Structure formats: C-alpha cells, structure tokens
Amino acid sequence: MDWQQYIHSDPKILLGKPTVKGTRLSVEFLLGLFAAGWTEQQVLENYPTLTSEALRAVFAFTAE
Numbered sequence: 001m002d003w004q005q006y007i008h009s010d011p012k013i014l015l016g017k018p019t020v021k022g023t024r025l026s027v028e029f030l031l032g033l034f035a036a037g038w039t040e041q042q043v044l045e046n047y048p049t050l051t052s053e054a055l056r057a058v059f060a061f062t063a064e
Contacts, residue, residue: 003064006057018061020054023047030058 007027009018018027025047033043044050 001056001060003057003060006054007061020050020058023049025050027058027061030055031062 006021007018008021009016013019013024014026019025020027020030030043040052040055043055044052
C-alpha cells in the first residue's frame with residue numbers, strides 16, 4: 001500500500017505528528033483507539049471523514 005497518499009506530516013498541524021491527510025487525526029491517536037479495543041467499524045462511525053483505505057495506510061505507515 002502507498003501510505004504516502006493518506007499520511008503526511010505538517011509542522012503546522014499537531015506539531016508535525018503524522019496525520020491522516022485532510023484531518024487532524026494523528027497516526028498515534030488512531031493506533032491508540034485500536035489498542036483500546038475499538039474496531040474498524042467503530043472508528044469509521046465516530047470519524048466519518050476517515051476511510052478504510054486511510055486506516056490501512058495508518059498500519060502500513062507504522063509497519064514501514
């Protein structure tokens with residue numbers, strides 16, 4: 001997966017933490033939700049600007 005299409009870092013957004021493009025949701029925050037037991041469906045329902053592809057990009061970014 002080409003996570004660069006979905007994840008970026010901008011010093012003006014969340015002090016440069018990697019975030020999902022078009023949101024202020026950091027990779028760290030989203031991984032924390034999964035670590036707390038949230039399912040993909042729960043994340044997508046609570047953050048409707050996210051897509052399944054963007055969530056896969058979070059994991060691909062982390063794995064790389």
